[in-house]
Amino acid sequence: MENLATSASGKAVFHTCLAPPYTLDAAPFGGDAFVALIVNNDADISSSDQYAISLALVRFGCRYAVCMGHDCSSWDDSVDYANLELDPELTPEKFVMTTWHDNESIDSIANFFLNTTAYNDNTFVNFLVLSIGRDDSLLAEIQRECSVA
Numbered sequence: 001m002e003n004l005a006t007s008a009s010g011k012a013v014f015h016t017c018l019a020p021p022y023t024l025d026a027a028p029f030g031g032d033a034f035v036a037l038i039v040n041n042d043a044d045i046s047s048s049d050q051y052a053i054s055l056a057l058v059r060f061g062c063r064y065a066v067c068m069g070h071d072c073s074s075w076d077d078s079v080d081y082a083n084l085e086l087d088p089e090l091t092p093e094k095f096v097m098t099t100w101h102d103n104e105s106i107d108s109i110a111n112f113f114l115n116t117t118a119y120n121d122n123t124f125v126n127f128l129v130l131s132i133g134r135d136d137s138l139l140a141e142i143q144r145e146c147s148v149a
Helices: 047-059 072-086 106-115 136-148
Strands: 002-006 012-018 034-040 062-069 097-100 127-132
Touching: 002 136, 012 136, 034 072, 034 106, 034 136, 047 062, 047 072, 047 127, 062 072, 062 106, 072 097, 106 136, 127 136
Parallel strands: 012 127, 034 062, 034 127, 062 097
Antiparallel strands: 002 012
16 A cells, blocks of 8 residues: 555545455555545456455445446445445444446546545545556546545
8 A cells, every 4th residue: 555645635545556366455544444436447357356355345444435437336336235245234333335436527536535425423534545457547647636635
């Protein structure tokens, strides 16, 4: 995990890029709650790999998943199903909010990711951009927009 940017309001944004074979093996913030911006750059990722990543995110403390990129609505669904599998009662302290952002500008998504993901009693200090596959030009744009959000 690398430090990607610091937002205009001082929020630190970190980045991890997964490459095939896709696995997320460690909790990004030591098990503390976080917001994930899932950037799917791989149009051919298998549903089983997608679900395994979704389960890992929820297990490791993701409490808000903002999904963009190829077939981003399926990521929204995948994280929802992982949340249901791991917490069938949908207890408030473990609940994972999800959104998908298709055909939206990067600045709009970055602003949403950093400035509108607090809900109920959940205010987040940990922000992770999770790239599924590599797209350096898109990552540079996300980095730029997160720094001004």
